[in-house]
Structures are given as C-alpha cells and as structure tokens.
Amino acid sequence: MSNNTTHTLQFVPGTEFKRRAAEVVANPFLRKSFRGAMDFLMMKRAAQFPDPELLERQRDLAEHIRRYSLSKLPQLLEQLEANLTRNGVTVHWAETPDEANAIILDICRRHDTKLMVKGKSMVSEEVELNHAMHAAGIDALESDMGEYIVQLADEKPSHIIMPAIHKTKQQIAELFAAKVPGVSYTEDVDALIQIGRDVLRKKFMEAEVGLSGVNFAVAETGTLCLVENEGNGRMCTTVPNVHIAITGIEKVVEKLEHVVPLYGLLTRSATGQAITTYFNVITGPRREGEKDGPKEMHLVLVDNGRTQAFADEQLRQTLQCIRCGACMNHCPVYTRIGGHAYGTTYPGPIGKIVSPHMMGLAATHVLPGASTLCGACGEVCPVKIPIPDLLIRLREEATHDAKPGHAPLVGQGAGKTAFASFAFKGFAFLYSRPALYRLFTWTATRFRFLTPAKQAGWTDTRTPLTPAAKSLRDLLAERQNRR
Amino acid sequence: MSARDNIFRKLRAASTTTLPAPDAAISAHYASLPRTAKDQLAQEFAEKITAWHAEVHAVPRGAWLDKLKEVLAAKGIATLLYAPATAHGQALEAAGIAGLKPYDRPIDEWKQELFENVDAAITGTRGAIAETGTMIVWPDATEPRLMSLVPPIHIALVDADAVVPTLYDAITQQKWTAGGNTLPTNALLVTGPSKTADIQQTLAYGAHGPKELVVLLLTGEAQ
Numbered sequence: 001m002s003n004n005t006t007h008t009l010q011f012v013p014g015t016e017f018k019r020r021a022a023e024v025v026a027n028p029f030l031r032k033s034f035r036g037a038m039d040f041l042m043m044k045r046a047a048q049f050p051d052p053e054l055l056e057r058q059r060d061l062a063e064h065i066r067r068y069s070l071s072k073l074p075q076l077l078e079q080l081e082a083n084l085t086r087n088g089v090t091v092h093w094a095e096t097p098d099e100a101n102a103i104i105l106d107i108c109r110r111h112d113t114k115l116m117v118k119g120k121s122m123v124s125e126e127v128e129l130n131h132a133m134h135a136a137g138i139d140a141l142e143s144d145m146g147e148y149i150v151q152l153a154d155e156k157p158s159h160i161i162m163p164a165i166h167k168t169k170q171q172i173a174e175l176f177a178a179k180v181p182g183v184s185y186t187e188d189v190d191a192l193i194q195i196g197r198d199v200l201r202k203k204f205m206e207a208e209v210g211l212s213g214v215n216f217a218v219a220e221t222g223t224l225c226l227v228e229n230e231g232n233g234r235m236c237t238t239v240p241n242v243h244i245a246i247t248g249i250e251k252v253v254e255k256l257e258h259v260v261p262l263y264g265l266l267t268r269s270a271t272g273q274a275i276t277t278y279f280n281v282i283t284g285p286r287r288e289g290e291k292d293g294p295k296e297m298h299l300v301l302v303d304n305g306r307t308q309a310f311a312d313e314q315l316r317q318t319l320q321c322i323r324c325g326a327c328m329n330h331c332p333v334y335t336r337i338g339g340h341a342y343g344t345t346y347p348g349p350i351g352k353i354v355s356p357h358m359m360g361l362a363a364t365h366v367l368p369g370a371s372t373l374c375g376a377c378g379e380v381c382p383v384k385i386p387i388p389d390l391l392i393r394l395r396e397e398a399t400h401d402a403k404p405g406h407a408p409l410v411g412q413g414a415g416k417t418a419f420a421s422f423a424f425k426g427f428a429f430l431y432s433r434p435a436l437y438r439l440f441t442w443t444a445t446r447f448r449f450l451t452p453a454k455q456a457g458w459t460d461t462r463t464p465l466t467p468a469a470k471s472l473r474d475l476l477a478e479r480q481n482r483r
Numbered sequence: 484m485s486a487r488d489n490i491f492r493k494l495r496a497a498s499t500t501t502l503p504a505p506d507a508a509i510s511a512h513y514a515s516l517p518r519t520a521k522d523q524l525a526q527e528f529a530e531k532i533t534a535w536h537a538e539v540h541a542v543p544r545g546a547w548l549d550k551l552k553e554v555l556a557a558k559g560i561a562t563l564l565y566a567p568a569t570a571h572g573q574a575l576e577a578a579g580i581a582g583l584k585p586y587d588r589p590i591d592e593w594k595q596e597l598f599e600n601v602d603a604a605i606t607g608t609r610g611a612i613a614e615t616g617t618m619i620v621w622p623d624a625t626e627p628r629l630m631s632l633v634p635p636i637h638i639a640l641v642d643a644d645a646v647v648p649t650l651y652d653a654i655t656q657q658k659w660t661a662g663g664n665t666l667p668t669n670a671l672l673v674t675g676p677s678k679t680a681d682i683q684q685t686l687a688y689g690a691h692g693p694k695e696l697v698v699l700l701l702t703g704e705a706q
C-alpha cells in the first residue's frame with residue numbers, strides 16, 4: 001500500500017496528530033495565545049485591503065504571475081542557473097533533504113567552519129538542516145529573533161512567519177534568563193530584543209558561513225530577493241565570507257517586474273504591513289573592487305516532493321504558494337490547535353496540501369481530513385490556490401488507489417481503513433436500493449431512542465448523533481399532502 | 484543520473500502549456516491605480532517613512548551639512564562612517580565635520596571596529612518610493628553594503644526630485660534591468676529602522692540593523 005521512503009521530521013513525529021491536537025485543545029492558555037495572535041493578524045491584514053474589488057484584481061494578477069512562472073518552470077530554472085553562474089554563484093540541485101544537507105555540509109567543511117549563522121529559511125527547516133549540521137559538529141545558529149527563541153527552547157517554529165507565536169513574553173524572559181549567560185529575568189520586550197541583538201551581533205562577526213532562504217528568485221537577472229524586517233537576513237548574506245541560499249525549485253519567476261505585485265501582496269497578507277523594512281536584492285558575491293559582501297555564494301535548489309506536485313495539473317497549484325501564512329491565520333483549525341500539532345514543517349492549510357508531497361501520505365494522510373472545508377484559506381490566499389479543492393483531492397488520494405493512467409503519490413491509499421471501506425460499501429448498497437433504504441430510515445426514525453449515548457470517540461467531545469424523528473423524505477411527503 | 488537531471492526529467496515529463504506572459508497585465512494594473520501628483524510625491528514619501536519610525540528633515544539642497552551637524556550634535560554621534568569617493572563624501576570632508584571615518588578598506592581588515600566603534604553612517608540613495616515610504620539604496624564599490632546595516636544610526640540623503648510613486652515605477656523608470664543594465668550585487672529597499680514583532684507581536688526597533696534612521700530630504704532647485 002504505502003512505500004513511504006521520504007523524509008520524516010526528527011523533532012516531532014508526523015503521526016499522532018489527533019493526540020497532539022487534543023492536548024492543545026485542552027490547554028486554554030495556548031488556545032488563548034493563538035486566538036489572540038490570529039485575531040490580531042487577521043485585523044491587520046483586513047486593514048490593508050479596504051477595497052475588495054482592488055484586492056480581487058491584485059489576487060488575479062498574482063495568480064497569473066505564479067501560474068505563468070510554473071507553466072515554464074523548467075526553462076526558468078535553466079535560465080536562473082545560467083545567469084546565477086554568470087554572476088559567480090554556484091548552483092546546486094538536491095532531490096532529497098539528505099542531499100541538500102550533504103551539499104551544505106560539504107561547503108562548510110571546505111571552509112573548515114564550526115559556526116553558521118542562519119537567516120529565516122523554512123526550506124532549511126523542511127530539510128532539518130540544523131539537525132544535520134549539529135550531527136556533524138557544526139553550530140547552525142538561528143538569527144531571526146523568533147527562530148532564535150524557538151531554537152533556544154529546542155523547539156520548531158509554530159508559524160511560518162512568526163515562529164515563536166506560541167510563546168508569551170514571560171516564557172521568553174524565563175528562557176533567556178536560563179539559557180543566555182549573564183542575563184537576568186526581564187519581561188521588557190525592548191530589553192529582550194537587545195539581549196538577542198548583542199548575542200547575535202558577535203556571531204555575525206565570527207561566522208564564516210551565512211545561510212538564508214529566498215523569497216523570489218529572478219531568472220532573467222540571476223537575482224535572489226529576500227524579504228525581512230530585522231536585518232539579520234542582510235547580516236547573514238553580507239557579513240560572512242560565504243553565503244549559502246537554499247530554496248525550493250518553485251520559487252523562480254521570470255523578471256524582477258514580476259516580483260513587484262507578489263511582494264506587495266506577500267507582506268500585506270502575512271502581517272498586514274504595506275512593506276517590510278528590508279527588501280534585499282542580491283545579484284552575486286562581492287565583485288572586483290567592492291569592499292564587503294561574501295566572497296563566495298551558493299544556491300541550493302531543493303525538490304523534496306515538489307516534482308510530484310508539479311506532475312499533476314491540479315496539485316501543481318500547490319506550488320503557487322508564496323508562503324505568506326494568511327491561510328493559517330484565518331484557519332479555524334490552526335487557531336485552535338496551533339502549529340506544533342501538525343507534526344509537519346509547514347502547519348495550517350498550506351501544510352496540509354504541501355506536506356503529503358514532502359513526507360508522503362503515510363505520514364500525513366490524516367491532515368487533509370482535519371478541515372471543516374469552510375473555505376477561509378482559499379478566500380484569503382493571495383495567489384488564489386483553491387486549497388479546499390486540493391484538500392478534497394488529497395483525501396481521495398489518501399483513501400483510494402491511484403486512478404488508471406495516474407502515477408500513485410508517495411503513500412497513495414495509506415489512509416484506507418477496513419472499517420471506512422465497509423461503512424461506505426454498506427451505505428452504497430443501501431442507497432442504491434430504494435425499498436431497502438425506506439425500510440432502513442423507517443426503522444432508524446422509529447427506534448431512534450435506542451441510539452447509544454456513547455459513540456466510540458465521537459461523543460468524547462461532542463453530543464451523540466441521533467437520527468431525526470422524521471426523515472427528509474417523510475417531511476417532504478407531509479408538505480405535499482398539506483397542499 | 485544527477486539530482487539535476489532527475490529534477491529536470493520529472494519537470495519535463497509533466498504536461499504544461501506556457502501561459503501568456505503577465506507583463507502587459509502588470510503594467511496595466513499599475514497604470515490603473517490613482518496617481519499622486521508629481522509635486523506631492525516627496526511629501527507623501529516623508530509622511531509614510533515617518534510613520535515607519537524614521538526621522539525626516541526636509542532641507543534646502545545647499546543646507547544639508549548644517550542640518551547634519553545639528554543631528555550629529557543632538558544624537559551625540561562621535562564617529563560618522565562615510566564614503567570618501569562620493570560627492571557627498573567630499574562635501575563632508577570639505578565641511579570639516581568632526582569624527583569622520585572613511586570606509587576605505589575591505590571589511591575583512593576592520594570588521595570588529597565597524598561593529599563596535601562606529602556610531603553612525605551616512606549614505607546616498609538612488610531615490611525613494613512614495614507609496615510605501617521606501618528608500619532605494621544602491622551600494623557599490625565606493626559606498627559599500629554594510630554602511631546602511633551595521634552602525635546603530637543610518638543617515639540617508641534622499642533627493643526630493645527622485646521620489647517615484649511605486650516600486651514598479653522605480654524599476655521601470657530608472658531602468659534597473661532594461662537596456663542592458665545590470666543590477667548591483669546588492670540593491671536594497673529600506674523602509675525605516677530595523678524592527679521585529681517576534682515577541683508577543685510587540686513592536687521593537689533595532690533588532691539587528693540600525694536602531695534609528697534619519698532621512699535628509701533634499702529640496703529646492705537642483706544645483
């Protein structure tokens with residue numbers, strides 16, 4: 001059934017979703033902090049889009065740009081590689097997380113470094129780079145404030161834009177006092193940020209290698225664009241002698257002009273900001289005569305299941321994503337269970353549709369099901385990914401064999417259970433025989449008092465399911481008679 | 484087969500038809516937005532970047548050095564990093580500003596000093612964007628990248644005549660990539676001082692980059 005050989009995350013197992021979700025739901029403290037943070041982010045986003053018609057035009061445009069880019073993805077990747085190479089950047093390709101980590105480790109070894117400073121990169125989280133570096137004796141230090149906090153606490157980000165959103169300032173104050181030498185407890189946010197700044201500035205100076213993600217890669221010019229507020233991304237890409245960028249193969253667009261509408265929607269959708277403090281446009285390492293910037297630059301382009309999504313026209317839409325996080329901010333499930341419960345690098349709606357390609361359906365098949373299909377994610381997505389449709393599609397793939405003529409997804413059918421097939425077969429049998437169906441509803445409505453009060457699992461947190469006193473058919477018949 | 488070959492083989496195996504290019508739609512979109520009048524652009528930029536926590540001083544072109552001296556005194560800036568080969572760098576030297584520190588050697592020779600002993604840096608810009616209150620910073624061999632990042636205070640000179648309505652206008656009107664132009668190693672958009680809201684969504688300035696941004700907006704007749 002499933003031959004899942006893809007990457008599994010080291011810190012949180014990809015299964016046990018229900019148990020972890022139940023834990024968070026039972027924790028009023030965590031629920032309150034997620035609820036508060038999501039309400040805040042939703043409000044800030046809404047303030048950026050006062051004109052719904054304009055927003056719709058902007059989303060259409062952004063969708064057009066992303067779909068166009070994907071429609072010529074192989075050509076754009078070739079063009080990107082050629083132009084980066086011309087600019088003096090070494091381009092590497094990795095099909096798996098292990099390959100990506102090996103490439104980066106190799107570069108670090110050549111420079112004999114023990115310290116790498118990292119800007120925010122979800123792809124580096126996806127391949128679990130820190131873990132691989134640690135195993136090889138290299139300290140991979142996160143420098144985005146949120147990521148730094150999460151790393152100090154030995155955790156993973158709970159949100160793709162705001163990694164430490166699950167933590168209160170009291171918890172962060174305790175963490176700093178316990179883990180940063182010479183620091184005493186303070187809840188003052190400015191003081192806490194100053195502590196992080198002081199620690200990390202030393203590291204920027206010392207580190208031989210800086211690592212970053214990429215928000216947009218521009219094929220025509222061989223340019224990498226990075227979006228940030230803090231300046232740590234600029235530090236990582238400018239101060240160390242070596243800059244390694246890592247990103248997914250879907251991040252490429254053709255021209256710098258194509259980035260403009262995407263960038264405008266990214267920051268507004270993510271945090272409700274019209275723009276970030278820095279937009280860092282990098283076109284190669286230090287040139288002859290320049291006084292700073294890295295002397296050596298690399299780009300690692302990662303597949304990790306993206307080609308599987310690309311193979312299918314509907315699933316390909318997953319790759320339009322610009323990682324703004326709006327879908328999770330607006331998701332009633334994410335708001336209640338937070339980012340860690342998912343057990344995937346990318347939580348929330350985008351996580352549910354992208355993780356099956358990265359980790360296989362065997363590890364992730366429950367995720368597409370953990371949705372009310374309310375549609376909020378699809379409505380706010382700035383690049384108009386029809387997330388609910390993709391959730392339904394993945395539910396189907398998780399519980400059925402591949403359709404004839406379609407290659408099976410990794411872990412295809414991993415969510416099939418004997419009970420569910422039996423129940424659906426029984427339902428189909430009943431439903432296709434009108435006489436039998438009438439008999440069934442007649443019995444169920446008349447003997448509804450016999451329904452058990454405890455229904456395996458369902459009634460733990462919900463009221464029991466009881467048939468109505470009258471079936472819809474009976475009600476309609478009564479109406480007809482009354483006329 | 485290399486990873487590269489495998490990735491391209493899989494991508495090419497998928498059926499795709501190239502969609503129409505979005506260029507015309509992008510240009511039509513920006514043309515359809517309400518335009519700020521040309522003589523209002525500098526004002527809009529100043530208001531927006533002030534809202535992003537920058538300190539803006541509009542000064543007549545000929546008087547920026549006096550304003551700078553005031554700023555240096557008010558903030559107690561003892562060392563000011565500057566780029567000696569630029570026109571404004573030479574004006575600084577000629578004005579005999581105290582505490583000037585030229586960026587005249589590769590960073591490798593004085594990294595620690597830059598991080599620990601420079602109070603502020605002054606740079607030029609390639610203009611600004613009104614819509615978002617954004618400066619276009621264009622580092623090169625004479626005015627390096629780290630000047631606008633490492634010192635705790637960044638002072639920037641913005642020409643009021645070089646403010647354009649949107650980022651799209653900046654890229655197209657200034658021909659960043661058209662006509663055989665190549666981008667610098669590191670073009671930058673800078674909108675306010677460094678900041679973060681990573682602790683309980685509370686905004687704090689000076690996360691890793693400058694804690695303060697001072698804009699000297701040069702107005703009046705071009706010289």
Ligand code: SF4
Pocket residue numbers: 320321322323324325326327328349350377380381382383384385
């Ligand atoms: S799927 Fe859409 S809303 Fe969600 S992160 Fe991606 S771009 Fe944003």
